[in-house]
Amino acid sequence: MLDLVFWEGHVVDSSEERADGSLLLSLSEDPSYSPRCGRCGSDCVLVHERRRRQVRDRDWFDRRIWLDVPIRRLDCYHCGARAAERLNWLDAGERITHRLRAWVDAFVQILPIAHVAELTGLHWHAIKRIDRRRLQAQYGHFDARGVRRLVMDEFALHKGHRYATVVMHAERMQVLWVGEGNSREAIRPFFLGSVYI
Ligand SMILES: [Zn+2]
Structure with missing residues (x-):
């Protein structure tokens, strides 16, 4: 046994x-x-x-x-x-174990969320929440000290109907922030220090 x-x-x-x-x-x-x-x-x-x-x-x-x-x-x-x-x-209050969360964490890095939902039987929103938590833990905070030059770029979402903006550290080409939208208003959270992806 x-x-x-x-x-x-x-x-x-x-x-x-x-x-x-x-x-x-x-x-x-x-x-x-x-x-x-x-x-x-x-x-x-x-x-x-x-x-x-x-x-x-x-x-x-x-x-x-x-x-x-x-x-x-x-x-x-x-x-x-x-x-x-x-x-x-x-x-506390969770409906899935750490072991299942770790499994989903591994899948979402290589597969689209819809596929992970099918594989695991979990709801799309539950997987999205797990992925967001992983991203926040990994990239959610950054230290802006020493950043002197920024690069900003935009990319299309949903077949070009919407846009997202990415802000990078110019010397290291490291992604500092990604936000939905490409307007002045959309990127304001980056400068206000709300640095969650
Ligand atoms: Zn106690």
């Missing part, structure tokens, strides 16, 4: 094949694991309540995987917060 820990703090209780062929794994709490406060990360023993949530995990071979997860809300005596426990594989 494989002894792999996929969902720290939880163990698989039962599995059920659903009508659409996906697999629903019902998890329960691992009694040997102390939950951690969602705000400060300290070990917590006071459980205020438990709620179950269904989340998607990365596919296993050709199977879609759903998890039914009990999530504890804890009363933390270190920081005083009442918050959902911190898990190292699922963010």
Whole structure:
């Protein structure tokens, strides 16, 4: 039997094949694991309540995987917060695991979003949100110190019906910012320091 820990703090209780062929794994709490406060990360023993949530995990071979997860809300005596426990594989309020997000992150760099949606079964908007988050983490902030010369260019979107503007560092030819539109108003956020792509 494989002894792999996929969902720290939880163990698989039962599995059920659903009508659409996906697999629903019902998890329960691992009694040997102390939950951690969602705000400060300290070990917590006071459980205020438990709620179950269904989340998607990365596919296993050709199977879609759903998890039914009990999530504890804890009363933390270190920081005083009442918050959902911190898990190292699922963010608070999220409907997909880190493992599935990493899979989507890899796909969106080589495939159009519509294809990634088809492959993963996730909604187009969910994938767009994941991609935006990846781009923000990777390129969202830049240090404008030392930038003396800028290059600006525009490119067509949607078969030339709309335009986007790209601002680059002239010496390094590094992209600093991309914004939709090519008007003076459209590029204002760059100069105001709103540097999200
Ligand atoms: Zn705490």
